[in-house]
Amino acid sequence: MKNYKTIGKIGEGTFSEVMKMQSLRDGNYYACKQMKQRFESIEQVNNLREIQALRRLHPHPNILTLHEVVFDRKSGSLALICELMDMNIYELIRGRRHPLSEKKIMYYMYQLCKSLDHMHRNGIFHRDVKPENILIKQDVLKLGDFGSCRSVYSKQPYTEYISTRWYRAPECLLTDGFYTYKMDLWSAGCVFYEIASLQPLFPGANELDQISKIHDVIGTPAQKTLTKFKQSRAMSFDFPFKKGSGIPLLTTNLSPQCLSLLHAMVAYDPDERITARQALQHPYFQEQRATEKQALASHRRACFPEHPVAAEPLRAGWQMSKEGRKQKQSLKPEEDHPKRQGLAYIMELPKLKLSGVTKLSSYSSPTLQSVLGSGASGKAPVLRPLKCVGANKKTDPQKDMKAALKQCHLPTIERKGGG
Template sequence: MDRFKLIKEVGDGTFGSVWRAINKQNGEVVAVKKMKRKYYSFEECMSLREVKSLRRMNHSNIVKLKEVIRENDTLYFIMEYMECNLYQLMKDRVKPFSESDVRNWCFQIFQALAYMHQKGYFHRDLKPENLLVSKDILKLADFGLAREVSAAPPYTEYVSTRWYRAPEVLLQSSVYDSAVDMWAMGAIMAELLTLHPLFPGTSEADEILKICNVIGSPDEQSWPQGLSLAEAMKYKFPQVKGNQLSEVMTSASSEAINLISSLCSWDPSKRPKASEVLQHAFFQDCTYVPATVRTRVAGPPKTPPCVGVKGVSGHYIARRYSTGALSTTKPSSSIVKSDSLNKIGVQRKLQMDRQAPQKSTRTTESNSKLNTNRVQARNSPGNPVLRHSRSLPETGRGTMQKVSTITDKLSHMSVTSRTRTTVKPPVPLLKAGHVKADFLGKSDEIPPAKRLTRKLVS
């Protein structure tokens, strides 16, 4: 943590506080989430849902988790920094957002949800505070309550903020799925278009009443499972006819109202999937590119777990934690060529040993000096080197300076050709880190949204 300078606390929640910080090595602004409880092993840190879920996800609309650091039994998340969240934009707003802005923001979130649900996770805590904004880019954050779809029930009864909590969770159902995220997004869309929460309940019972006042009470046709849940907990739905969403959202388009109505359906099975929402008429002007066909940007070669690559600035950059699968990438031509040269050198040495044993000592010394020159050239400025090769002992330097005349001439000789050839860049050398290093490589990260007290004004 000495690499980071904490500037200002930007959020404080139940489980941790969030700070805006600067990486002293490269000047990058990051968000540092400091957890309040103590962690006495790094394995315990890596088993957290927030870490496990983000390690599996890499999406442009999901905040990236850069590093996980455990220091003095305190856990830190180093995450991508975003300027603010949607609630902060709404609370300072007088005039509602334009529908084009809402369309752009919600389309990005539904893309993230479609990717997340495809990966087998659902968020369970969607709210404006957890939707972070920087300029026109919106990203999903705070995966502390994320759950695997394949996980066996029962699930936690209390999840998400009450105003965005799905009715099946309000009725203490222990079995639910990604449809709870769809309900929350319907409520968030309505709030963005009106600047007022759609279901601002003060308790679980009042929340259900607020929902009934808007969409009407459920019955045997609309949600039979809900009536069974209510009967099991001895709760009786208020008999309210409800209003039309068009009366509540007078300035919204018919496409927006249609989408919100389908998202806020009593029956979870009747709510559309995130991938289906992206095809809705409300997003007809937006282009969705599935994650499976997106163009992958070529990056540096993959490295095994806890391996660092030394950058131009001379600092080691932590790489993504690998799953341990064997790489199928073919070796580069320079590596193949190096292996071939090594084989030729071994064969040549064996021949010389058979033909002239008396010259073997001299040849070995010459080869050793040539290898020393290669190491020295490889460690020249601008090339990545192994961390332990940063300094050389004095005896090594003295040996390098005593290179024979023949070897010195060979090292300065160059072979020219009439055809131009492109010099291939040297293959970066990798530095193997410790097996139980207390940090996670560059990965997908997350700054939690600023938790603010929201007061209900009658």
């Protein structure tokens, strides 16, 4: 940590504290997550889930970037140097009197769903999605704190008391650790509502109160859902029937499309809950998808501008058939070449001309010296071409070749990886 100067403390959790640091090498500011746990070896550090997840998910615009891992073998201390963000979602909405605009809410939720989709497609689920772990800098949202993440392919059951209670999915509350990546979508739905209404959706005081708060809003689940939960629970439960007040009665500033996506994210049964990939295709994000598509097209035009001069030899008539909508390219074949299938040859490569003795460059290669031997100048010897033998001389070309080959023996090339 001698390359960093401590500026101040940002926050503290159960397993770590976060400090604002300045790099003495580049002068930039970073967030340093100092672990309270002591580590025995670098292998133990590399096996840390948070480090593995951040490395696997990098790079992505909506995932926090890990810049450096600082491990001190002597003291066993570990620090993760990450990019510094301005604030988290909780700090953004805390103390606000008026909700954010629906356009900004839509923009934030689209980025959150993109981070979840990227994470789930790479085999990781977060397990602790909440406003404090969602960071913002200049309206760019990034998901951080992967200390509780797990592989989607790891064996159940998982830890029961994971995730913060207000954002804990029903399957985490009612089963003995039998839940999936769908729990992240429930948590994201709770965050969705909290950003829009400036108040938590299910603020339970304890485990039983948390379940009661969920039933007060969305009602008790269907019997088939409870049956699935009971199969993985040691104790039985029977809840009194509640119709539920419904989410629309809690707020009036949410559009129908917004409420549609919110209901899909907080579906009680995880099998009926929407995925992050499906959420990105929801009509609520239609404007965001169009904006992103337009920005991508502009970026491609900027990176790959059209050059009329270079494109001149590639005159092609593209025809779209009505039946199969297949693209056909018609290229005029060159007169000197027969008609070829596949890619058209734009230009002909120049023919190699061998005149006289081809001299090697003056670059001295240790490999060539060891194999062929070095001359008086210390440079690689010149390879002389074979002389053409006249028709009146009877010689055996194979003997000449063997004689030439006996002068040097190339070393055996060994493949890497046992190939």
